[in-house]
Structures are given as structure tokens and as C-alpha cells.
Amino acid sequence: MRCEIRHTTEYHYPKPAWDSFNEVRLHPVQEVRQTLRSFHLNVTPEAEITSHKDYFGTLVHHVHVHEAHTELRIEAQAIVDTHAVTLPLPAPMSVLEDVRPRNIEFLVPSPRVPAGDWPEIFEVRRPGPKDDLPSFLSDLNTFLYHRFTYDAKATGVNTPLAEFARHGRGVCQDFTHAMLGILRQLGIPARYVSGYLYSGGEMRGAEATHAWVEALIPGYGWLGYDPTNNRLAGEKHIKIAHGREYSDVSPVRGTYYGGGQGKLDVAVHVYGEQ
Structure with missing residues (x-):
């Protein structure tokens, strides 16, 4: 099955926030059961983005927004082909x-x-x-x-x-x-x-x-x-x-200065076809 995923995370702040630093775990894995065709991470406002693999092998993106902002939007888009699983043999x-x-x-x-x-x-x-x-x-x-x-x-x-x-x-x-x-x-x-x-x-x-x-x-x-x-x-x-x-494995977590009590909105859309 081919699946197209769009995952949007939006933060809204009543006052300007700055030095927002987020760990993002939204990159699908490449393994026997699935093939990653494409992945894009879009951030607004402009951000410094780096990445590393954590202890469990997950690709983690670090999103750092230096400038003052009242909204932060992190959108991950991916296309993944998934494959059928085989059943295990009996085992005591x-x-x-x-x-x-x-x-x-x-x-x-x-x-x-x-x-x-x-x-x-x-x-x-x-x-x-x-x-x-x-x-x-x-x-x-x-x-x-x-x-x-x-x-x-x-x-x-x-x-x-x-x-x-x-x-x-x-x-x-x-x-x-x-x-x-x-x-x-x-x-x-x-x-x-x-x-x-x-x-x-x-x-x-x-x-x-x-x-x-x-x-x-x-x-x-x-x-x-x-x-x-x-x-x-x-x-x-x-x-x-x-x-x-x-x-x-939490998808998005982070810290920031200022901003006040922020509001979080998350939207996930998964489209699939055989």
C-alpha cells in the first residue's frame, strides 16, 4: 500500500516567543515492512534544522527558531510504501x-x-x-x-x-x-x-x-x-x-523563552491506495 502522510503541528502564543527549540520525531523508518519514498519537513518561521539518530535508531530533527514569533508551524510530509507481514511459525x-x-x-x-x-x-x-x-x-x-x-x-x-x-x-x-x-x-x-x-x-x-x-x-x-x-x-x-x-518517541517536544501560555493544534491526515 502507498500512504501519503501530512502531519501539522502549530503553536500559537499570546506574546512573542524566541529561541524555540524542538525535538521532532516524525521521520518514518526504513525497514523490511515499509519503504520510505520521500520526506519533507517545513517550518515557519525560518528555522535552523539539524538531525541525529537517537539511542533507538530514530532520526530526530532539531528545529531551532531564533527570532521572536507568535506562531510556529512544523509540517512533515512523507510518502511510504508498506508491505504485508508474514506470520511467525509456532514457538514455545x-x-x-x-x-x-x-x-x-x-x-x-x-x-x-x-x-x-x-x-x-x-x-x-x-x-x-x-x-x-x-x-x-x-x-x-x-x-x-x-x-x-x-x-x-x-x-x-x-x-x-x-x-x-x-x-x-x-x-x-x-x-x-x-x-x-x-x-x-x-x-x-x-x-x-x-x-x-x-x-x-x-x-x-x-x-x-x-x-x-x-x-x-x-x-x-x-x-x-x-x-x-x-x-x-x-x-x-x-x-x-x-x-x-x-x-x-513523543512526536514533537521543546522549550522556548517568553510567549506566555501557548496553544497547541495538531492535525494528521493519512491517505492510502493499494
Whole structure:
């Protein structure tokens, strides 16, 4: 599938701001499941733009606006070809033993996915060493989809995972953090993925950047699971970045002097064709 993405972030300030410095993670990755055809980053007013790759391999753009301004517009445009995923072969849970030491960063607690008895809290059965890993991951994806209610107004970007567990309502970030907490407590390396979703009106979470989980299946690699929509991350999922949690992949964040209390507007449009 060919997908065209336009992601616009606008800041409006009641007073002039200056020395605005932003980290921008909006560049889709190039990997087996997707091919990046083009990417353009447009900033108004004129800005100094540099880039580097972070610890997880994400291309990060640094946008620095020196002059005084009351509006800042950052628009990312990309064209990406996505490809169908292949399914992994059956594999027992015991195959994870050899890969855990090399993927410890995706097993340990993090601020938004803290340590906890998440399998018990979310009422998930702990699998045995002979249980099939791909089947367990697929079943968990389905379970979380039915267990929780998608509600864009129920949580915010800083809502703790424990609060989502109590109320059972939230957005893709919450579904993803919940699945991460469960998998890590079970010794399954798992990472947070940010990206876009071409919905066509049939899936949840397409109005902004989307989030899903990638779990490590030895002998196969990382496979994406979208518990918000009970799907594998396939041709309609466009990946930007991965990390331990949302904080590692937030699309745009920054600082500035002056300006007062700014207003943020974000618009995401994803167009796709087979």
C-alpha cells in the first residue's frame, strides 16, 4: 500500500516567543515492512534544522527558531510504501530464555510502564514454558481489545497505567502501555511503537499519531500488535519510531523563552491506495 502522510503541528502564543527549540520525531523508518519514498519537513518561521539518530535508531530533527514569533508551524510530509507481514511459525515460550539478556532494555520497568503484577491486575493467565508464544501474543492482543473501552477523553498523556487499569477507558497509548507491562512481567521483550494508521474509517486511533506494541519472537524478529484495534501491525500501519514507552518517541517536544501560555493544534491526515 502507498500512504501519503501530512502531519501539522502549530503553536500559537499570546506574546512573542524566541529561541524555540524542538525535538521532532516524525521521520518514518526504513525497514523490511515499509519503504520510505520521500520526506519533507517545513517550518515557519525560518528555522535552523539539524538531525541525529537517537539511542533507538530514530532520526530526530532539531528545529531551532531564533527570532521572536507568535506562531510556529512544523509540517512533515512523507510518502511510504508498506508491505504485508508474514506470520511467525509456532514457538514455545521457552525460546525466550536465550534472547532476554540481549534485550534487557525492553524488559525492565520504565516511568510510564512501572514494575507491577500487571498480568494479575489485568487478569491475564501466565503462560507455561511449552505454550505457543505467537498464539499467546495474538490472544492477548484480542483480550485487551475487548477488555478496555476506547475513549479519547478518558485519559491524558500523563495518565498513570494503574489509573487506566482501574477505569478501563483510554486511548492507544494506554492500550499499548498495558500490553507492554504484561509482556515485560512475563519475560517477553516488548517495545512501544509510534506511527500512523490508515483507517478508512474502520479503525480507532487514526486521528493523530498512533501507538502499538512490537514483541520479540526468536527466529522471526519483532512483530507488531495493535491492541486498540485487535490487529497485527500490517500494511495500514506506518512506523515512525520505537522505544521503551511514549516518552522515548513523543512526536514533537521543546522549550522556548517568553510567549506566555501557548496553544497547541495538531492535525494528521493519512491517505492510502493499494
